[in-house]
Amino acid sequence: MESKRNYVAADSHPMNGGEGPYIYVQNSKYQTGAVEASKEMIEEAITKHFDANKTLNSASSxxxxxxxxxxxxxxxxxxLAxxxxxxxxxxxxxxxxxRHLDHSDDHVHQIPxxxxxxxxxxxxxxxxxLxxxxxPxxxxxxxGVPGSFxxxxxxxxxxxxxxxxxxxxxxSKVPSQVMDSTSPAWNKGRIHYTNAGKEVVKAYSDQYAEDMLSFLHARAEELVVGGLMVLLIPAVPDILLPSDTTNGTEKDLLGSCLVDMAKMGLVSEKRVDSFNLPMYYSSPSELKAIIERNEHFSIERMEKLNNPKKHLSLPNLQMRVLYLRAALEGLLQKRFGAEIMDELFNRFSKKVAESTFFLNPQNQNSIVLFVLLRRNPN
Amino acid sequence: MESKRNYVAADSHPMNGGEGPYIYVQNSKYQTGAVEASKEMIEEAITKHFDANKTLNSASSxxxxxxxxxxxxxxxxxxLAxxxxxxxxxxxxxxxxxRHLDHSDDHVHQIPxxxxxxxxxxxxxxxxxLxxxxxPxxxxxxxGVPGSFxxxxxxxxxxxxxxxxxxxxxxSKVPSQVMDSTSPAWNKGRIHYTNAGKEVVKAYSDQYAEDMLSFLHARAEELVVGGLMVLLIPAVPDILLPSDTTNGTEKDLLGSCLVDMAKMGLVSEKRVDSFNLPMYYSSPSELKAIIERNEHFSIERMEKLNNPKKHLSLPNLQMRVLYLRAALEGLLQKRFGAEIMDELFNRFSKKVAESTFFLNPQNQNSIVLFVLLRRNPN
Structure with a gap:
C-alpha cells in the first residue's frame, strides 16, 4: 500500500456566511438564475448522455x-441544482x-x-x-467533503x-509573480489583471490553465467511465478585453478605491500593491483549448448560458455592489481588516454609480459558459 | 425507483463546541483513555477477523x-481512533x-x-x-456525514x-411515558432513572433496546458481508443497580440540585419534572440479548474494556464535574437557560464533594464494553 496522495491546501475564499445583509445566501440570486437557466440543459444532458445501465457498475448490482x-x-x-x-x-x-418491465431477469431494474x-x-x-x-x-x-477541488x-x-x-x-492562489516587485508581472496599483500589462494577464491565465488542468486530472480519476460533469463557468466573450466586461471593470474600480484610500493613508499602500484577487475569466476558446489538453474528457456541449432572468437577478447597480461584497468581503477583510469595509464599499458604490461603463446597459456583458464533459474510456 | 428512506430526525445533544473551559475537546480525556485502551483490541480484531481479499469487492478491483x-x-x-x-x-x-509477492497475476495486491x-x-x-x-x-x-445513526x-x-x-x-429521545404525568412511568422529581420506580427504568430500557435495534438494522444494510463493527459502550456491571454506579449516582445528584433550585424558585418545578436525560447504561447481558435479536451480526468479542489510565483521565472529583458539564451543558441550557449553569454546577460540585458514594474509591465502577461485531452473510 503506497501513500499516493498529496492533500495540497489551496487558498480558500469562502463566501460570507452567518447572518446579515452581506451574506452570500442573501446575495446569491444571480447564481440562482444561472442554476435555473441551466436546468433544461442538464435535463437534456442526462437524457441524451447518461446511460444508466452502462455507467453504473452492474457487477455490484x-x-x-x-x-x-x-x-x-x-x-x-x-x-436546487x-x-x-x-x-x-x-x-x-x-x-x-x-421499457424493461417484461424482462423479469433484468435485475438492474428490480432494485431501487x-x-x-x-x-x-x-x-x-x-x-x-450547509x-x-x-x-428535510x-x-x-x-x-460534506471539505477540501480544494x-x-x-x-x-x-x-x-x-x-x-x-x-x-x-x-x-487556487494568486500567481506569485504578480506580488513580486522584481518581476515584470508585478501588479502595482491594481488588484486584478483588468487594464494591467500583458505579463500580469499571462501570469493569471497560466495559473488558470494550471488550476483547470489539476481539476480535470483529479476528476478524471474520480469519475466512472461514461460519467458526466456539468460546469457553469463565469467567462468573457472571445472578442472582448477584460476592461470591456462587467466582471473586469468592477474589479478595476474596486482596486482604484483601495488605491485612493491608500493615498489618503486609510490603508497601507504596500498592502494594496501586494493584494490581488484570485479570479480569472477565460474566453470560451481559451477554456476549450485547456480542456482538450486532458485526454480523458470529451466536450459534449459548450455554449453560453442563456439566462433570461439575468437582468432580474441583479436589477440595479446597488444589487451588484451587494453581490460583489458578499463574494469578496471575506478575502478583503483578511487583508485590510473589517473596519474599512463600509468605507471601501461606499466608495465603490459611488464609483459604480458614476461610471460611464455601467451607465450603458449594452456593457452588462458577463457570460456564463455551460460545459458538459463526459469521461471517456481510458 | 422507490423512495424507501425515512430520514427520521432524532433528538440531538451535541457536546459543547467552540472555545472555553467547559468544551468537549478540553474534557474528553476520559474517552481518550478508552480509545487508547481499545487500540490493541482493535488491532487484534483486524488481524484476526478482517479478511481483506474477501471483504473487499474484488469485482470492482x-x-x-x-x-x-x-x-x-x-x-x-x-x-486517534x-x-x-x-x-x-x-x-x-x-x-x-x-506473502503474495510471487503471484504476479494477483491483481488485488498490485493496486494501492x-x-x-x-x-x-x-x-x-x-x-x-471537526x-x-x-x-493535515x-x-x-x-x-462528514450529518444525521442520526x-x-x-x-x-x-x-x-x-x-x-x-x-x-x-x-x-434517540426521552421515552415519552416518563414525561407524561398520567403515566405510571412519570418521572417526577428526577432527571434520570437512577433510584426511580421500575416503570421508569423499564421505559428507559425499552427505548434503549429500540434504539440499539434501529442502529443495528441500519448498519446491517450498510456494512459489506464480513465487515466489522467496533462499539465502545459505557455500561454497568451485571450485578449492580444504577444507584450503585458512578454514572447513575452523578445523574441522580445533578437532578437533586435542580429540584433544590426549583424549591428556591430559581427554576420552574414543572420544567424539572418534565426534564429527563436521554442516556441509558445497559448491563453486558442486557446488551448481548439485544444484539442477538439482530440476525445479521455475530458477536466476535464482548468484554469489559481494561483502561489502566482510567484514574489518570479523571484524577479527581472536580475533573468529573467538568467532564459532565462538557457533556450535558448543551442539553441543560436548552431547557433551563444559560444563566443558571454556573449555579447548577457549583451546587453539583458541592454535592459530589460531600457525597459518601464518591468518597469511596471502590465505588468508581463505571465500565466500558468493547464489542466486536461481524456482518454475517445474508
Whole structure:
C-alpha cells in the first residue's frame, strides 16, 4: 500500500456566511438564475448522455448513484441544482423500468436506485449552516467533503455525476509573480489583471490553465467511465478585453478605491500593491483549448448560458455592489481588516454609480459558459 | 425507483463546541483513555477477523476501504481512533502483499489501497471545527456525514469498518411515558432513572433496546458481508443497580440540585419534572440479548474494556464535574437557560464533594464494553 496522495491546501475564499445583509445566501440570486437557466440543459444532458445501465457498475448490482456538487457554498443554490439532477436521473430510470418491465431477469431494474450526494467546498466553508439547511424532504443521502477541488477529494471511479457552478473562476492562489516587485508581472496599483500589462494577464491565465488542468486530472480519476460533469463557468466573450466586461471593470474600480484610500493613508499602500484577487475569466476558446489538453474528457456541449432572468437577478447597480461584497468581503477583510469595509464599499458604490461603463446597459456583458464533459474510456 | 428512506430526525445533544473551559475537546480525556485502551483490541480484531481479499469487492478491483466513525464529535478522539484502524489495516495489507509477492497475476495486491473515512454526528455537531482539525498529514480521504445513526446514513453494502465510541448510551429521545404525568412511568422529581420506580427504568430500557435495534438494522444494510463493527459502550456491571454506579449516582445528584433550585424558585418545578436525560447504561447481558435479536451480526468479542489510565483521565472529583458539564451543558441550557449553569454546577460540585458514594474509591465502577461485531452473510 503506497501513500499516493498529496492533500495540497489551496487558498480558500469562502463566501460570507452567518447572518446579515452581506451574506452570500442573501446575495446569491444571480447564481440562482444561472442554476435555473441551466436546468433544461442538464435535463437534456442526462437524457441524451447518461446511460444508466452502462455507467453504473452492474457487477455490484447495487444501483447506487454518486453525485458531487463542487464549490457548493452554504446553499440554497446547491440544493436546487442537486434536486434537479436527482429528479431527472430518477425519471430516466422510471422510463427505462417501464421499457424493461417484461424482462423479469433484468435485475438492474428490480432494485431501487439510491443516491448519495457529496457537497464539497473549502475547509473554511460554513458546513454547519450547509448541513442545517439540507432540505428535510430530500430523498438522497448527504455528506460534506471539505477540501480544494484542485486536488483529489473522492476515491477512484466513485462518482457518476459532477456539478460545479460559479467556482472554477476562482484560482487556487494568486500567481506569485504578480506580488513580486522584481518581476515584470508585478501588479502595482491594481488588484486584478483588468487594464494591467500583458505579463500580469499571462501570469493569471497560466495559473488558470494550471488550476483547470489539476481539476480535470483529479476528476478524471474520480469519475466512472461514461460519467458526466456539468460546469457553469463565469467567462468573457472571445472578442472582448477584460476592461470591456462587467466582471473586469468592477474589479478595476474596486482596486482604484483601495488605491485612493491608500493615498489618503486609510490603508497601507504596500498592502494594496501586494493584494490581488484570485479570479480569472477565460474566453470560451481559451477554456476549450485547456480542456482538450486532458485526454480523458470529451466536450459534449459548450455554449453560453442563456439566462433570461439575468437582468432580474441583479436589477440595479446597488444589487451588484451587494453581490460583489458578499463574494469578496471575506478575502478583503483578511487583508485590510473589517473596519474599512463600509468605507471601501461606499466608495465603490459611488464609483459604480458614476461610471460611464455601467451607465450603458449594452456593457452588462458577463457570460456564463455551460460545459458538459463526459469521461471517456481510458 | 422507490423512495424507501425515512430520514427520521432524532433528538440531538451535541457536546459543547467552540472555545472555553467547559468544551468537549478540553474534557474528553476520559474517552481518550478508552480509545487508547481499545487500540490493541482493535488491532487484534483486524488481524484476526478482517479478511481483506474477501471483504473487499474484488469485482470492482479498486481496493478501496470505507470506514465510518459514528458519533465522532469534533475530535481529537475520532482522529486517534481512525488513525489506529487505518494503520492496522495498512499493515495487514503490507504483510499480505509480501506473502503474495510471487503471484504476479494477483491483481488485488498490485493496486494501492485507498481509504475513505466518513465522520458522522448529529446535524447540530460542529462540523466546521471537526473539518478544520483534520490531521493535515492524514493519508485518507475525509467526508462528514450529518444525521442520526439510528437511521440510514450510507448506501447499501458500502462500509468495511464501523467504529462507534461513547455514543450508543445516548437515546434517540426521552421515552415519552416518563414525561407524561398520567403515566405510571412519570418521572417526577428526577432527571434520570437512577433510584426511580421500575416503570421508569423499564421505559428507559425499552427505548434503549429500540434504539440499539434501529442502529443495528441500519448498519446491517450498510456494512459489506464480513465487515466489522467496533462499539465502545459505557455500561454497568451485571450485578449492580444504577444507584450503585458512578454514572447513575452523578445523574441522580445533578437532578437533586435542580429540584433544590426549583424549591428556591430559581427554576420552574414543572420544567424539572418534565426534564429527563436521554442516556441509558445497559448491563453486558442486557446488551448481548439485544444484539442477538439482530440476525445479521455475530458477536466476535464482548468484554469489559481494561483502561489502566482510567484514574489518570479523571484524577479527581472536580475533573468529573467538568467532564459532565462538557457533556450535558448543551442539553441543560436548552431547557433551563444559560444563566443558571454556573449555579447548577457549583451546587453539583458541592454535592459530589460531600457525597459518601464518591468518597469511596471502590465505588468508581463505571465500565466500558468493547464489542466486536461481524456482518454475517445474508
Amino acid at each position: 447495487l444501483n447506487q448513484i454518486f453525485l458531487a456538487d463542487l464549490g457548493c457554498s452554504t446553499g440554497p443554490n446547491t440544493f 442537486v434536486q434537479n439532477i436527482f429528479e431527472v436521473i430518477q425519471l430516466k430510470y422510471q422510463l427505462e423500468k417501464r 436506485v439510491t443516491f448519495q450526494v457529496f457537497f464539497n467546498d473549502h475547509f473554511s466553508n460554513d458546513f454547519n449552516t 448541513f442545517k439547511s439540507l432540505p 424532504t430530500r430523498k438522497y443521502l448527504a455528506a 484542485h486536488g483529489r477529494l473522492f476515491p477512484n471511479s466513485s462518482l457518476h455525476f459532477v456539478h460545479c457552478s460559479y467556482s472554477l473562476h476562482w484560482l | 479498486l481496493n478501496q476501504i470505507f470506514l465510518a466513525d459514528l458519533g465522532c464529535s469534533t475530535g481529537p478522539n475520532t482522529f 481512525v488513525q489506529n484502524i487505518f494503520e492496522v489495516i495498512q499493515l495487514k495489507y503490507q504483510l499480505e502483499k509480501r 489501497v485507498t481509504f475513505q473515512v466518513f465522520f458522522n454526528d448529529h446535524f447540530s455537531n460542529d462540523f466546521n471545527t 473539518f478544520k482539525s483534520l490531521p 498529514t492524514r493519508k485518507y480521504l475525509a467526508a 439510528h437511521g440510514r446514513l450510507f448506501p447499501n453494502s458500502s462500509l468495511h469498518f464501523v467504529h462507534c465510541s461513547y455514543s450508543l448510551h445516548w437515546l
